[in-house]
Each structure stands twice: as C-alpha cells, then as structure tokens.
Amino acid sequence: MPSMPSGEPHTPKLEPHVAKVAAFYRFTPIGDPESVAGWVDSLGLAHNLLGTVLVAPEGINSTLCGTPADVASFFKSLATDPRFTGLDIKFSTASAPPFKRWKVRLKQEIVTMGVPGVDPNAGVGTYVPPRNWNALISRSDVLLIDCRNTYEIELGTFQGAVDPGTNAFNEFPEYAQRLENSDQPVAMFCTGGIRCEKATAYLRQLGHSQVFHLEGGILRYLEEIPPSESLFLGECFVFDERIGVDGSLQPSR
Known part of the structure; x- marks a missing residue:
C-alpha cells in the first residue's frame, strides 16, 4: 500500500x-x-x-x-x-x-468519545432492525435516547426521544453516567449507527443490562420504513452540504 x-x-x-x-x-x-x-x-x-x-x-x-x-x-x-x-x-x-x-x-478514534477502553468489538447493545424499531420505542417502559448532538436533534428526531443536551459526542459519557436505573430498557439511535456502537458499549460497561440500538441508524430506517409508517419526525441532519435529508432520503435543502 x-x-x-x-x-x-x-x-x-x-x-x-x-x-x-x-x-x-x-x-x-x-x-x-x-x-x-x-x-x-x-x-x-x-x-x-x-x-x-x-x-x-x-x-x-x-x-x-x-x-x-x-x-x-x-x-x-x-x-x-x-x-x-x-x-x-x-x-x-x-x-x-x-x-x-x-x-x-x-485519527485516534473514528468517532471521538474520549473514553479509553470502550471497544465495540468487545460487546455492544442488541441490534434492532428498522422493521422492529417502532414496536420497541412505543413501549412505555423503554427510555429512548438520541445519541446525536442538540443541533442535529433540532432538525428532526424520533417521537418521544430524549435529547442528552450535547454539543459533541465526547460529552455523552457525562450524560450516561447520570442515568440511574440500570435495569430500565434503553433504546438508542444516531445517524448511521457508529455513535451507538460506542454509546451502547459504554452503557454496558456502566452496568446497564438492557441496551438496544437501531441497526443502521436513522439512514437505514428511512431507507426501509415507508413514510406512512415512520415515527421519525422532521429531517435527518447529515454532515455535508445537503444539511439534511427527508423521509425519502432526498436532500431537504
């Protein structure tokens, strides 16, 4: 090479x-x-x-x-x-x-969390395919967390999702440490899945026993779930000149 x-x-x-x-x-x-x-x-x-x-x-x-x-x-x-x-x-x-x-x-990390020893290859949350996601996040006992930053969430998110209030992913561990009920089912999602790999791995390290994340992220969900069935509200922020994509994955700007 x-x-x-x-x-x-x-x-x-x-x-x-x-x-x-x-x-x-x-x-x-x-x-x-x-x-x-x-x-x-x-x-x-x-x-x-x-x-x-x-x-x-x-x-x-x-x-x-x-x-x-x-x-x-x-x-x-x-x-x-x-x-x-x-x-x-x-x-x-x-x-x-x-x-x-x-x-x-x-880079030192392909997605910067800043916590040494968080290795998705050692164990992550349970992957939930898009076709099963709606049923999971509609459960009243599930805590739904958007792993993205606030400025991304403002453009669009899933119905009922919690905004951790972060401006960068390396702020997420501080939010995660404040989660008290380690037995409550937690469902997490992000744009394409990469941040959830580390976020769910970290929650497991903290002792959370029921951790799930959207397989393929929002982008895969929008690709597979028709708009008539989608629980995603608004547009999905993307880090390029499109700014966001709509429910049909078309540029919204």
Whole structure:
C-alpha cells in the first residue's frame, strides 16, 4: 500500500444529477493505519470520489460520493482487504455533489468519545432492525435516547426521544453516567449507527443490562420504513452540504 500523499486535497469534477452518496464504518483493529489511509486515498483518487474518510487504529469511518459506477468500483477494490469485506453501506442520492473535495485523515478514534477502553468489538447493545424499531420505542417502559448532538436533534428526531443536551459526542459519557436505573430498557439511535456502537458499549460497561440500538441508524430506517409508517419526525441532519435529508432520503435543502 502506498504512503499518504501530500499537497492539496484532490477535487475532481463530478457532473450534477449523478451523485451517489455512501456512508459506512467498520470497527476492526488496524495495526497499519498510515498504510491503510494511503491505500484508501489512492483508491478514492483513482475512482474520482469526493468526501472524507477517517482511519484510526480502531477502524474506518466515511461518507463519500461519486458516480454510481465509480462508487461501486471503489467498494469492490476496498473489499480486497479482508478487514473491509461485507461492509454495511447506507446509500442515498443527491442532485449535486454534497462534498467539495476528497480527503483521508488519520485519527485516534473514528468517532471521538474520549473514553479509553470502550471497544465495540468487545460487546455492544442488541441490534434492532428498522422493521422492529417502532414496536420497541412505543413501549412505555423503554427510555429512548438520541445519541446525536442538540443541533442535529433540532432538525428532526424520533417521537418521544430524549435529547442528552450535547454539543459533541465526547460529552455523552457525562450524560450516561447520570442515568440511574440500570435495569430500565434503553433504546438508542444516531445517524448511521457508529455513535451507538460506542454509546451502547459504554452503557454496558456502566452496568446497564438492557441496551438496544437501531441497526443502521436513522439512514437505514428511512431507507426501509415507508413514510406512512415512520415515527421519525422532521429531517435527518447529515454532515455535508445537503444539511439534511427527508423521509425519502432526498436532500431537504
């Protein structure tokens, strides 16, 4: 694998009306993050992609876009590394590219919680597929927590969800430590699922015995659940130029 290139981020031209957006992550030990970052960077350049990839010793996290053919070819190439086969990818579309450039960054964490020793590979909450989510969060005994930040929640959230009042994910542990009833069922959700991986792992470490989270996050829920059955109210905030997506995963801005 090549080393990380230097210089200005690559900015290919991507024609409007053809942008396929892909969001994915994978918690997997990466002993050679610099080498992996360089390889992924070269793949993105070769396939004319736009977006951001985070690589850390704990895994990989990305949202990217390109033409449907280039995105498909990128993931086919990425899967040649056994650590990145069978990725759970959330797809959506945009009438114009939601990113301006391609960049790959080395990080200490692929999602920053700031608590040493929280390893989703060692145990997370129970995954709840979108088709079973409505029934779970409609139960009166379930505490429903939105793991996202307040500015995201203001755009849209699930009916009855609690806002932890955070401005960054590294503030979530302080909120979690204030939860008193460790026996109460807790259902958690976030945009694509990655924050819930760490949040549910952390709650389990704190002694909570019934922890659940929405498999694939809000994006997968909106993909699979028709608007007529959806309990998600408003729009889903996304970290790109679309700002938010509606119940049909179309840009709302």
